[in-house]
Amino acid sequence: MQKLSLSRLTLSRLLIAAAIGGTLALTPLTAAAFESELFSLKNRWEYSVTELPANERESTLKSLAGEAEQLAKQHSDEADVLVWQGIILASYARERGGLGALGTAGDAREVLEQAIKIDPQGLNGSAYVTLGALYDRVPGRPLGFGNSDTAERMFQRALEIRPDGIDVNYYYAAFLQEEGNDQAAREHAERAVNGTARDNRQVSDEALRRDAEALLNQL
Structure with missing residues (x-):
């Protein structure tokens, strides 16, 4: 997948557009538009988890999760899209916290596992990293799917890749x-x-x- 290079001004405009409620188009995307949307999604996630105040992260990540879902529906065979959907869902679950986040965490696990089926490398190991963190942090049964042994296995697979x-x-x-x-x-x-x-x-x-x-x- 070819990397896109956006100027700081362009990225700022993307972030502003997201802040005022910009959403992904629901029509099929060209290859270039698809890469641009994925690039925008990744950068807005990164901005959200590193720059936004804690009281703004949950709502922003919820919105990004919705956008990622729409993009994944259009490109369900693209592992990178599914990995990013899983990363965003995992981040959203972490911000939500409590029992209400378990469903979101489960959704993240599901799409990450789908991504790995398509591409065992999982965005250069990122799918395994996120799965490891999920299995580590989510409560175990009967409430959730958390499991230390599985977390260890996911981290080890990620380390083999990167x-x-x-x-x-x-x-x-x-x-x-x-x-x-x-x-x-x-x-x-x-x-x-x-x-x-x-x-x-x-x-x-x-x-x-x-x-x-x-x-x-x-x-």
Whole structure:
């Protein structure tokens, strides 16, 4: 998939359009329009989770989840779209919190699993990272589907694809700390701190690098 390069002014206009209620067109998109919509969706998600005040994130992510759903309906065979839908749904579930978020978390799991069936790499491992975080954070049965063993397996698969990723190493380090394995948690937190931010995810990766530094200071 060819990367699109948007100017800062263009990105600002996209964010403004989203803030006043811009939505995805429901008509079929050309390849170029599809990539542009996906690029816009990714950047608005990144802005939402790194820049928006906490009291604005839930409603914004709910809107983005709706847009992602529409885009996924038009391109249900595109793994990247499904991964981004899953990422946005997982972020929305995290902001909602409580029992009300379990359905959203389940929807995120479903679309991420669909993405992996289409592309086992799952947006270069991002599908597995998000699934790992979901299985780690969601309550276990009978309330939810949370499972430490499955979370571990998802993180390990992501590491096989992208061993130096900031995101997978940070989330895995946080998981390992919760499991009481401080030595391994320290190792992966260090790998997150020293990892290379992805070109298309620099803002969110740098935010996770700071989180990894904070975690490392606790260990």
